[in-house]
Amino acid sequence: MGHIYYNGDIITLSENEYPEGVYEKNGIIEYVGEISEIKKICDDKDEWVDLCGKTLCPAFIDPHSHITSLANTLRLCNLSKANCFDDIKNILEDFKLKRNIKKGEWIIGFGYDNNFLIEKKHPDKTVLDFFNENPVLITHTSGHMGVANSMALNIFSIDENSENPEGGVIGRFENSKEPNGYLEETAFINVSKNIPEPNFDEKVKLFKEAEKIYIQNGILTAQEGFATYSEADLLYKLSNDNLIDIDVVMYADMKNNSDITEKYNDILKKYKNNLKLGGYKIFLDGSPQGKTAFMKEPYKDSGDYRGYPVYNDYKVVEFFDKAVEENIQILGHSNGDGACQQFLDCYEKSVENKGEKDIRPVLIHGQLLGIDQLEKVKKLHVIPSYFVSHVYYWGDIHKMNFGIDRARNISPIKSTTDKNILFTMHTDTPVIMPNFIEEIWCAVNRITKNGEVLGESQRIDVYNALKGVTINAAYQYFEEDKKGSIEKGKYADFIVIDKNILKVDKRDIKNINVIKTIKRGSVLFDRNIQFDEQH
Ligand SMILES: [Zn+2]
Ligand SMILES: [Zn+2]
Known part of the structure; x- marks a missing residue:
């Protein structure tokens, strides 16, 4: 049975915006456009889904978070x-x-x-x-x-x-x-240390609860952004037992457990039972609110203290060399502009050493990435993935730590889009909940907890913000031919939201709710039905 969605705004994130209807068959989008055309190709068994004036969008794709850590905190x-x-x-x-x-x-x-x-x-x-x-x-x-x-x-x-x-x-x-x-x-x-670890059944229960939180937020592709053996083994077992409903992409701790890519070679760069091993993860510095982000210039009122890097350049080049050589994606946590510079310089060196491959390296967070560093980001085809909700949650602290000039340009997304650099936006869950509606609200308003606008000139439009958690994120995962927009041939991964995010006052975006999450044409979450009745 297929479904025809109609009678609501349909945001496709493709050239064909606001089509009359979308026709899904066997989980794949068959047709996007006129209802009269759909009527010619659909059959009697297909179900007509009246959107009742609500808005249909591509489902969200999470560019960086830690789903098993969220599961752990739920305990x-x-x-x-x-x-x-x-x-x-x-x-x-x-x-x-x-x-x-x-x-x-x-x-x-x-x-x-x-x-x-x-x-x-x-x-x-x-x-x-x-x-x-x-x-x-x-x-x-x-x-x-x-x-x-x-x-x-x-x-x-x-x-x-x-x-x-x-x-x-x-x-x-x-x-x-x-x-x-x-x-x-x-x-x-x-x-x-003597507190007992949860047993496997408890871990399953916690994982399902965490997964439910992603689904309720409209996310159908989630990340495990730092998998040691413990996370990798758990996820692999869950997938083997068919216990993962959404798509999960995990990244191996490259420093200690890089051989996960050998151990789980069967899921490297491809899904099996909804789990994929995306590549490697490294950390190059700490966090701006903890004053451990590695900066080029000292923190405000802190003498010559500017945080510190995790590795020397030699080691970082070694990591990148391995990733390029194996043609495997690598995510590098870099917050300070010092760490971002190290990322860019060392990756450039690896490209010189090994030649450029399409590994789509991701600069995770890049909160203090300098506008002057964007040229190199572009040249090297690095994807900056911003944690822009930080502006709301910690923006007031950033002003104290960095002074207003640097704080204003935290997560410089507008400068990034101006240069036509593809970017994504994440929530780093469990740091904060995986609420992408809120993330979009942050990207377009940049309001701090104290209610101030921080970095007016770095605000972006809603359409671009939406791309940062859909089609751009699909590209980051090498899945842009299957996900991220509503186009013929792609997966029918949708959300229904109660208001059109492109039409409401942008300050009210925060109040929009995900009311339905649909994976491959099947409803995984419906706000009007108790979640537990469905699962
Ligand atoms: Zn991080
Ligand atoms: Zn993280």
Whole structure:
């Protein structure tokens, strides 16, 4: 059975915008255009899908995120919003109910900050002993300390006879040897290693939940942007068991696990059961908000400190040489203009060494990529993939770290499109949720959390922003002949959104909802139907 979509705006991202209808058969787009023509070729069994004035677009393609990391975080309870001990208790209790955590199972929280708690101190086990049927461990936002309840302390065999380990402290009640639950440095690190890993069934459950989040956001191609053996093995097993519904492209940790490309050669550059191994991933620096991005010029008010690179040039050329030689794509995390320069210079060297191949190297983040560096990006056919939502989430911090001039040009997308350089846009999930509607809103408005416009001249139009998460992203994955636009012969991967993103006031884009996600003609998500009824 096929489907005919009609009676709504259809954004195709091809030359033929706003056609009357789209005809899909066996998951492939058969025809885009006049209804009268569709009537000639469709048959009685095909279903007419009335869009009721809503908008049909190509499904989103995620150029960079970490789907298995998102799955991992879903297992943990986020306590960063807790303002007092009671909040911690209540948030954990909600989490326990929502996740249906049973008697005896672990409740693990992270991200509380004693500085932001009314009590101005760490909670102790009496707070967490509210849970007397579950071991509980919560981690401080620094990751260096935490608090366990009595049941967890029992499991860790920590009692009044336990000595402090070297380099660590076991907290005690005043004038007593009895542990109060607080564990610091090695005392904490030693025990947190004892928390059991989820078993395979739990991992499957968590993966499906993460996948659901992508689907609800209209994403049908997702990324695992840093696969060590652990992520690669899990994804491979999931795909073998036919447990992946969307398309997932993973990139091997090139520094430590580059032989994943040999181990999983059968999925290298091609999908099998919805999983593809796209190539390699390397990191060249840190993050701008953490002041570890490697810059050409010092950070604001920081003496001569300008962050630092991960590798010397020699090593980076070696990585690129290997990728070019094997004709395999490589993604390089580079945030600061120093790291971007290293990426470009070293890749150029490899092209000189090995000759240029169509490996479509991706410069991931490129937040402080200089406008003067774009010429080289273009010359080398490097794809910059921007994390433009940063402007909203951390824009105000970037002003403090870099000063207004550099902050304004964070993610210089307009300069990029002006030079006709193909770019993509990502959310680096789980850093933030994979919300591409919000990402587009950021790219066209560039409003920070404080409500200021940061970098007016780098705002782009909605159509180009949409391309950054559809057709351009398809190109990044070497899938532009199958995905990213609504054209004859491509996959019927669509989303239906409740308003036309090209027609609403651009400040209101944020309020648009994905109401349907359709893969190869089948509905994977329908906002009007409970997700669980469909799966
Ligand atoms: Zn990164
Ligand atoms: Zn990432």
